[in-house]
Each structure stands twice: as structure tokens, then as C-alpha cells.
Amino acid sequence: MSKLAELILDWYALNARELPWRGQSDPYAIWISEIMLQQTRVETVIPYFRKWMDIFPSVSDLALASESDVLSTWEGLGYYSRARSLRISAQKIMKEYYGKLPDNMFELIRLPGIGRYTAGAIASIAFNRNVTTLDGNIRRVFARVFDIKDVVNSPVGEKILWNLLENELPKGKAGDFNQALMDLGATLCTPQSPDCEQCPLQKLCLARSRGVENERPILRSKPVQPQFTYIGAIIQKYECFLITKRPSRGLLGGMWEFPNDRIIGEVEKLENKLIQFVSTGLGVDVQILKKQAIIRHAYTHYRLILHTFSCKWVADIAELPEMCYWIPRQELLNYPMGKVARQISRIIIEDGKSRIQQ
Numbered sequence: 001m002s003k004l005a006e007l008i009l010d011w012y013a014l015n016a017r018e019l020p021w022r023g024q025s026d027p028y029a030i031w032i033s034e035i036m037l038q039q040t041r042v043e044t045v046i047p048y049f050r051k052w053m054d055i056f057p058s059v060s061d062l063a064l065a066s067e068s069d070v071l072s073t074w075e076g077l078g079y080y081s082r083a084r085s086l087r088i089s090a091q092k093i094m095k096e097y098y099g100k101l102p103d104n105m106f107e108l109i110r111l112p113g114i115g116r117y118t119a120g121a122i123a124s125i126a127f128n129r130n131v132t133t134l135d136g137n138i139r140r141v142f143a144r145v146f147d148i149k150d151v152v153n154s155p156v157g158e159k160i161l162w163n164l165l166e167n168e169l170p171k172g173k174a175g176d177f178n179q180a181l182m183d184l185g186a187t188l189c190t191p192q193s194p195d196c197e198q199c200p201l202q203k204l205c206l207a208r209s210r211g212v213e214n215e216r217p218i219l220r221s222k223p224v225q226p227q228f229t230y231i232g233a234i235i236q237k238y239e240c241f242l243i244t245k246r247p248s249r250g251l252l253g254g255m256w257e258f259p260n261d262r263i264i265g266e267v268e269k270l271e272n273k274l275i276q277f278v279s280t281g282l283g284v285d286v287q288i289l290k291k292q293a294i295i296r297h298a299y300t301h302y303r304l305i306l307h308t309f310s311c312k313w314v315a316d317i318a319e320l321p322e323m324c325y326w327i328p329r330q331e332l333l334n335y336p337m338g339k340v341a342r343q344i345s346r347i348i349i350e351d352g353k354s355r356i357q358q
Helices: 003-015 027-036 042-055 059-064 067-074 081-096 116-127 136-145 155-168 174-187 270-282 329-334 339-357
Strands: 227-237 240-245 260-262 284-298 303-316 324-328
Touching: 003 174, 027 042, 027 081, 027 116, 042 067, 059 081, 067 081, 116 174, 136 155, 136 174, 227 270, 227 284, 227 339, 240 329, 260 270, 270 284, 270 303, 284 339, 303 339, 324 329, 329 339
Parallel strands: 227 303
Antiparallel strands: 227 240, 227 260, 240 324, 284 303
């Protein structure tokens, strides 16, 4: 066993974080936690994990669930393709693996939503396989310990990291080793102001000895996010509101939202553009009552500015498009929505409550 592995495992034995998916022998729970932890902080994941395991305690429960129920349970966690992939994978596991999660990396990678990192984490933690994994925390720790001067989230940098991890991996202790590095990166070897004095690897850390720990890791610059402007229609017909379901694939796939349209060109005369969109795109004639709110939100690849307008239904011009429905105010809570649509639905529900109180 290398000195690095010895030090990190000794530290982990005393400092491991208490997490609801640790200390379990159920590979399903570990799989769910690893998917949830993709690009999401542990503190955010914990309540979602507990809720998920209450609703879908097994692979078979998940495989039998509807897409709507799965998305509703996941709502607020973001990156909804992860939830859809979990359901599809559960169905695949029931059909091809007799209801049991495969126990090796090669079969795990065949499941939707599982790449090399996630497969390594599951295989090592759930099945004690001698395989490495590489997440953002581990990338940062190794970039500092070995003072890697290459861009670590590039193909060259990642190849260097995978090779270093393979060299340091303690056989028979891969699960603890991987989790120890994750915990170290999350608690001490943080992106800003790392607590080097408390780090078990400080004497081995080349970046620390050279005084460049705050300059590692070297990452590719993120591209500037484009900004898009949309108009949104909150259309009320008696006590019902018009919502539409997004296609199953793509951003927010399978989620519900209020009718909206991207503005191309000059952002002016939004009311006129809304009337045109509603009439031609939805087949509905409306009266705009007021501008409700301007909502800003950042997605992975772009930023959104949504101008929402409260509208009153006047008449149907044509048949509603497929997957557009009039939903009673209080039932809006029963439909899985992204953050922007959920914010609008809460405005509608609160408005309804205030009217009742008046």
C-alpha cells in the first residue's frame, strides 16, 4: 500500500462523513446516491435521497413507476435526464439482470446515465471491486498533491489523473479509498482556501510545498453563456390554467410548464408577440391582464429571461395542440415542473389563496 493510500485511509477511518447511503449493503441505494451526487452537493442530495428511498425502495419499485411520479420525486434536484435514466435503467435491470444491479464496471456502463466515473464509484463501493473513480473532489486533490500543470479536465489531464489513481489504489480497499478522497476534497481540500494544516496529505502535497495550492487545479475556461429572452403566457380559463408537457428527451424532458416562446430579434412589443404566439401556436384568443413577473434563471448552457403575462381566456380559435391541458389551480402541484414553471405555479396558487381571504 502506498504512503498516500495509508494516510488517506487512516484519516478516513476517523473523519468519514455520516451519510445515509454509507454503511449499506444495498447496491441499489449506492447507485441512487451516486447518480444524485452527479454535479450536486451532498447537502442538497441528502433529503432527496431519503425521500426517493421511501417512495422507490427497490429496483422493482422504480421500474414500475410512471415517468411522472419519478420526475415529481426528483423535482428541484435538476438535471432531470438523470431521473429518466434511472427509471429506464431500472427497467433494463429487471429485464436483463434479474432485478439485480450488475456488479462490474463493464456492465454498469451499459446502463443509461452511468459513465466511467459513476461505474467506478458503484463497483468499488457497492461490490468492493478494485477500480478507481474520478469526480471533481478527487481531481482537485490529486492535481494539488502531484502539482499537475496540465488542464485537468482535458483528455490529457484526465489520462494523467486516471494513471495516478491506478498507481495509488490500495487493493481490497478501493471503496474506502475513493470515498476518502471525495471526503477530503469536500471538507479540507476545497476549491477556495484549502485547510492544508489539517490535511493528512500535506507532507506529500507538491503544490503545498511549492506554494501553488491555490493555483491548482488548472481548469479549462468555461464558455460565456448566451442569454435568451422568452415570453410566457399564464392563461386562466375560469379556475383552470393552461400547461403543456415538454418532449421526453432534451432539457426538462417530460416536465410540465406554462406556454412560452423564445423571442428572436428585438425585444419589443412583447404583448403583441404574446398574442400572436398564443393564437397561432395554441389556438386560443386571450386578453392580457397584466405583466406578471420577469423571471431569470441559469441553465447549464444558457441564461434565461422570461417575461410572463397573466391572460384571460376569451375563446378557442382551434383545437389545443397535443400535450396541452387546462388544469385546476390546486392541481398544478401534482404536475412535475422545473424551477421556473414551479415558481409561476406558486404565484398562481398564492394569488388564489389571497382572493379567497378577501
